Amino acid sequence: MARKKVQLQWIMNDTTRRTTYKKRVKGLMKKAKELSILCGVEACAIVYSPYDPQPEVWPSPMEAVRVIGEFECRPENDQTKKRLNQENYIRQRVAKAEEQVVKQQKKNRRMEMDNLMYQSLAGGRGLQDLNIKELSDLMRSIDDRLKPISHKMEYSHHPAPQPGGAPALTAVPVAQKTPLEVALESLENQILMDTAPQPQDGVVTVAHTAGQDMMFPVPHDNYEDPSFWGAPFFP
Amino acid sequence: MARKKVQLQWIMNDTTRRTTYKKRVKGLMKKAKELSILCGVEACAIVYSPYDPQPEVWPSPMEAVRVIGEFECRPENDQTKKRLNQENYIRQRVAKAEEQVVKQQKKNRRMEMDNLMYQSLAGGRGLQDLNIKELSDLMRSIDDRLKPISHKMEYSHHPAPQPGGAPALTAVPVAQKTPLEVALESLENQILMDTAPQPQDGVVTVAHTAGQDMMFPVPHDNYEDPSFWGAPFFP
DNA sequence: GATGCTATCATTAGCAG
C-alpha cells in the first residue's frame, strides 16, 4: 500500500513478513475498533502472536469468551430488527443528551489530567420502562468489564481504603467499603430504583446492547501447518 | 476517511450508520483476508450484527467455527488462571455487596433521582502500569451500556444535579457530583490505588484503548468440534 | 436502500538510523 503495490501473496522474506504482520494487525485492530464504535457494536479481540506463547486478548479472556458465547447462543433472529429500531431510538437520544452533558462538563470541570479522559452518563429517572433484561445485562456488562482491571487489585484490599494518593478527582467517603464496591453499589442503586414497573417490554436485548458484532479476522487455512505452534504466523 | 474526517463516535443517523457499517465490514473483511494471505496465517472473519439477519463470514462458516473452537479449547495459561481467580473473588464481593444494596434499596425506594449522572475521569499518573487501555475500555463499556437505557432520561438535565435520592449506601459528600459520578470516580481511584506494582502480570494487554474490537486472529484446529456446528450462527 | 463516483483522509511498504 505504499511505495509499491504489493501482490496479494505470501511474503517470502521473513523479516518483511513479520514487519508487515505487525503493522497490519495493528491496523486491523484499529479498524475493528472504529467499526465497533461508529456502529455501536460490542466486541472482543484475541490475537495469537507468533512470537508470543500467550495470546493477547481484549478486553480480557473472559470477556472474549463471553462475547463468543453470546455469538454462539444467539437465537435465530426475528427480534433483531425490532431490537435494532428500539436501540436506535435510544441511542440517538442518548447521544444527543451526551453532547449536552459534555458541553456542560467541559465548562464545569477543570482538569489536570494529562492522559486519559472518559465520560459516561446514565439516565436518572425514567428507567421504569426499561426491560429488566437490559438492566441485568448492564450490570453483567459492567461486572465483566471490571474483571480485567480487577486483577490488578490486591487480592485483599483494605476494608475502607482511603484514596490517599488517589487522583485529584475523587474523594471517597464511604467507610467500610472499597471504592469498587461503592461504585457498583451506586450504580446498582441507580438501576434498582428506577426499575419498579415493567410495562411494555417483550423486547430486547438479551445480551446485546445494541448491535452485537463480532468479527474475527483470524488466521485461516493451512491449519495443519505444523509450524503454527512453533512459529504460528510466520512459518 | 473521505470527503470529511469523521469523529470516532457512534453515528447517530441510522442510515448513515448502516451505510458505514456495510462499507467498513467489507473493508475489514478485506483486511483480514490480506493479512492471512500476506503473512500466511490462518484466519477467518465473522461479522454478526443487527444490521444483517445473517452473519457474514469469511472465508467460510466452517473455517470460522474451527478458529473459534481453537480459541476456546486453548488451555489457559497460568497468568490467566490467576487473573480469573482474582476476578472471581471480586465478583463474589460485588455480588454480596449487591445483595446488600438491593435490600437497602427496597427500603429506600421512592427516590427520585431526576438528575443526570455524569462522570469524567482521567488516568492520572500511575495509570501507566495499569493499562490505560483497560480503564478506558471499562469506561467506554459502561458508557455504551448505559446508553440504551438512557433514552428515558429527561432531555433536560441539570448541569450540576444534586444527588437527592442518591443510593443509601453511598453517602456522597462531594458536592456537584452525582452518585454515579462519584461511584465511577471511586472506582477509578480503586484502580489507581491498587495498581502500582504489578510486575508479574504483564498481561491483558489490550490491543486498543477503548476500541471494541472484534477481531480474532486465531490459531487453528479442532474444527470438528461439534459444539460449534449446532450453533445458530451459520444457518 | 443499493450502487457508483471521487475527493479526502488513512494505512502502510520500503528505507534509514
Added chain:
DNA sequence: GCTGCTAATGATAGCAT
C-alpha cells in the same frame, strides 16, 4: 529487531443516481 519517516496505495464519507 525497533522506531520514525514519507511516498504511494488503499479505504471511504458524502453525494448523485
